[in-house]
Amino acid sequence: MNDDDHSPGVRLAVDGGQTKLVMATVEGHGDQARVGAQVLVPGFQWTAGMDPVEQQCDRVVAAWEELGRPGPVEVIALGLAGGASDRDSRQRLAPLVAERLGARRVLLTGDDVTTHLGVLGGxxxxxxxxxxxxxxxxxxxxxxxxxxxxxxxxxxxxxxxxxxxxxxxxxxxxxxxxxxxxxxxxxxxxxxxxxxxxxxxxxxxxxxxxxxxxxxxxxxxxxxxxxxxxxxxxxxxxxxxxxxxxxxxxxxxxxxxxxxxxxxxxxxxxxxxxxxxxxxxxxxxxxxxxxxxxxxQGDSLSGAVRLASGVDVPHLANVVVHPALSG
Incomplete structure (x- = not known):
């Protein structure tokens, strides 16, 4: 994807756990943002001897394909459990998701953060x-x-x-x-x-x-x-x-x-x-x-929606952003 292409893109929100992973399009902006079309695929199950970052990325890609490969992806916000749960792994996963989906921006954190953001509304x-x-x-x-x-x-x-x-x-x-x-x-x-x-x-x-x-x-x-x-x-x-x-x-x-x-x-x-x-x-x-x-007030998916919509909240301290913000 050409970084100079600033045409309106699709915003995606993801809630991924051990049992299921849900991906949805984001409609509206700011506090009015809401869940659009959504799909559900099996969640992340770690397999011994395999890279959990690659496995988790595969689950995200599977959901994107199930959703019809919408694009270009302006931003994707993900709250994920298991697998890439430490910051170093998330810093590997974020650019990998960006590459596989052609996303301009990736916001990646744990599902505990997106759940908190959705349930207490920030x-x-x-x-x-x-x-x-x-x-x-x-x-x-x-x-x-x-x-x-x-x-x-x-x-x-x-x-x-x-x-x-x-x-x-x-x-x-x-x-x-x-x-x-x-x-x-x-x-x-x-x-x-x-x-x-x-x-x-x-x-x-x-x-x-x-x-x-x-x-x-x-x-x-x-x-x-x-x-x-x-x-x-x-x-x-x-x-x-x-x-x-x-x-x-x-x-x-x-x-x-x-x-x-x-x-x-x-x-x-x-x-x-x-x-x-x-x-x-x-x-x-x-x-x-x-x-x-x-x-x-909401759930983990609605928290990921808020994150994708650019709401300024203290939860951002625990979010991996790709590409990293300058300054």
């Missing part, structure tokens, strides 16, 4: 996103961004979909073998994983979509919790773990804050389950009197 405060994984971000009045958890399915993501799905499958297997209490989760696991359960679950280790598959069982756990005591305890524990993460973020980002003075909100499918949200809200009220729990 305001300061704390947002916890609970999907397959968990990301909790505090944005302070001084423009500082502080992360809690978001450490991935092996070492963190407490209270997230993978964590809950794994706990549910373990409880199902314990009930199946008599190592634990009988639970309706066993029958649900047999329907999802296969029979006999002990043999079927071993085959899951070979699945390339293992993380997403385990996380998807979280929906079975929340559904079973309506009538099953084992599932109910697991869901309540997940909500309480999310409250602990938010409390840590509030204390770090807003020390000494008065009662109900720190905006707190949420995103992600897991907190749509009433039993988990109730445990989260109850735990937060007990652990963190400073929290002012608010309804979300």
């Amino acid at each position: 305001d300061v405060g704390v947002v916890v996103a609970a999907g397959t994984g968990v990301a909790c971000l505090a944005v302070t009045p001084q423009g500082e961004l502080l992360n809690v958890d978001g450490l991935g399915y092996l070492f963190g993501d407490a209270g997230g979909g993978f964590s809950l799905g794994l706990a549910g499958l373990r409880a199902a297997l314990a009930g199946y073998e008599g190592r634990g209490a009988p639970t309706a989760l066993t029958a649900r696991a047999e329907e999802r994983v296969g029979r006999p359960l002990r043999d079927a679950v071993k085959r899951w280790y070979r699945r390339p979509t293992l993380v997403a598959d385990v996380a998807s069982f979280a929906a079975e756990v929340t559904e079973a919790a309506k009538d099953d005591a084992v599932a109910r305890v697991l869901c309540q524990a997940a909500g309480e773990e999310l409250a602990v993460s938010v409390t840590a973020a509030v204390r770090r980002g807003f020390p000494g804050a008065g009662d109900r003075t720190v905006p707190v909100s949420w995103a992600g499918g897991l907190l749509r389950a009433p039993i988990i949200f109730e445990a989260f809200a109850s735990g937060l009220s007990q652990l963190c009197p400073s929290a002012d729990l608010r309804e979300p």
Whole structure:
């Protein structure tokens, strides 16, 4: 693409997680910007021995092709989880996306940043996103961004979909073998994983979509919790773990804050389950009197839309820009 060509171009917004990646065109400008046409493709699943930057770029390109390869691309704003999660990797990924899509400008950050931007509309405060994984971000009045958890399915993501799905499958297997209490989760696991359960679950280790598959069982756990005591305890524990993460973020980002003075909100499918949200809200009220729990204004995709529209917000401190701004 000729850099001297300043004809109007397409603006794109991307929300990419471990389970799915959504790309949308951006319509309107500034605070009036909104989501246009959008597509969904499978998310980023890291494969051992492969470059996560290349893999994540491939997912972005796949979404762009699914959207019909719109162009020329004036700007693309991406909030991505996993893969290229450190700044050095993002500084590699941004020019790669620019090259593959012919984009004039790339704005690249984590999905925790775009989620915060969408959920609180650019305001300061704390947002916890609970999907397959968990990301909790505090944005302070001084423009500082502080992360809690978001450490991935092996070492963190407490209270997230993978964590809950794994706990549910373990409880199902314990009930199946008599190592634990009988639970309706066993029958649900047999329907999802296969029979006999002990043999079927071993085959899951070979699945390339293992993380997403385990996380998807979280929906079975929340559904079973309506009538099953084992599932109910697991869901309540997940909500309480999310409250602990938010409390840590509030204390770090807003020390000494008065009662109900720190905006707190949420995103992600897991907190749509009433039993988990109730445990989260109850735990937060007990652990963190400073929290002012608010309804979300948007989501990660709407945050990426705001980023693509050029809104000036403190979140920009954690955004990789390509080409880099001079001065």
